Amino acid sequence: MTWLIFVLTTDFTDYTDNKLLKNMTEKALRELLQLINQAGEPVKPFEIRSYGKSELAMLYFPDAKTKKGAMNNLNYWIDYNGELREKLRAQNSPPNAHRYTRREVELIVEYLCEP
Numbered sequence: 001m002t003w004l005i006f007v008l009t010t011d012f013t014d015y016t017d018n019k020l021l022k023n024m025t026e027k028a029l030r031e032l033l034q035l036i037n038q039a040g041e042p043v044k045p046f047e048i049r050s051y052g053k054s055e056l057a058m059l060y061f062p063d064a065k066t067k068k069g070a071m072n073n074l075n076y077w078i079d080y081n082g083e084l085r086e087k088l089r090a091q092n093s094p095p096n097a098h099r100y101t102r103r104e105v106e107l108i109v110e111y112l113c114e115p
Contacts, residue, residue: 057073059115083111084107
């Protein structure tokens with residue numbers, strides 16, 4: 001994700017000196033530039049803050065058909081990663097909470113990377 005943000009915020013007027021772009025094949029570069037042109041605006045960097053559980057789940061699974069499906073997928077990932085699961089439990093949030101705290105989001109991103 002970091003390289004994507006870098007690429008999307010880079011001025012492409014003179015991309016011949018850019019090391020990242022020099023290592024890309026011509027086809028990959030063409031596809032990347034096409035995606036940037038389709039997007040129209042740079043992607044916002046992920047913000048570490050409190051998120052609703054379904055809101056965060058939808059960021060990780062934007063193609064999920066429902067919020068519940070996205071939440072099920074995110075919960076599966078969390079349960080699959082035992083260390084993350086234990087660290088989240090140690091935060092002492094109520095099990096029926098509707099939001100992840102800022103600290104919980106930090107832990108999730110630390111283990112699962114940014115959405």
